[in-house]
Amino acid sequence: MMVNIAEALPIHAAAIARVHDAAFGQPNEGRLVEMLHDTGRVVLSLIAANQGEVVAHALFSRVTLEPVVEGVQWVALGPIGVLPQLQRQGIGTRLVTEGLDRCRFQGYDGVVLLGDPAYYSRFGFVPARDFNLTSDYGDGPAFQALGLHPTSAALQSLRKVIYSPEFAAAGPG
């Protein structure tokens, strides 16, 4: 399937929520996207479109480190969703790789996410603990990180990734 990757516009909001509702089978992720847009935490909102229809979406938003590291800004990837009937055709891969490129180009230091390592390791994600990062959501294998620059080496000492409050408010993933 041929899809175009583009930055989401406000007119795409309803279609994006529908994609997540279908992909996750619950309203929490679509709600999370709307909340993060409303509170200005969004770094990058990418859609995949086929013949003008939104078929997939990925969101990158700012997180904070605690204690703060001056001049260092990480982002969180999520949610990412592809319409069920179009999964496993490489669309998710295109959204992730394009999103990582754009975040790198914009100068962000790295990306964290909560997801299945079997999927995300192919993009270079490793356990976030390798970067000296932990999170409110624990630091098990699902919590992964990727440095975007050669200089985004592990932090000097342990930092906690604080997700935007919208992640908790939107409900469990």
Ligand SMILES: CC(C)(COP(=O)(O)OP(=O)(O)OC[C@H]1O[C@@H](n2cnc3c(N)ncnc32)[C@H](O)[C@@H]1OP(=O)(O)O)[C@@H](O)C(=O)NCCC(=O)NCCS
């Ligand atoms: C996860 C998701 C975004 C991946 O997008 P996609 O377009 O289906 O994935 P791609 O086609 O790019 O990649 C497919 C590959 O990923 C693998 N894959 C897909 N989902 C996977 C998962 N949950 N766990 C492990 N591997 C997975 C497939 O086996 C396939 O591998 P292969 O090419 O080696 O056979 C999509 O399947 C989706 O929306 N799922 C439901 C919502 C969800 O779980 N989102 C992610 C939460 S972290």
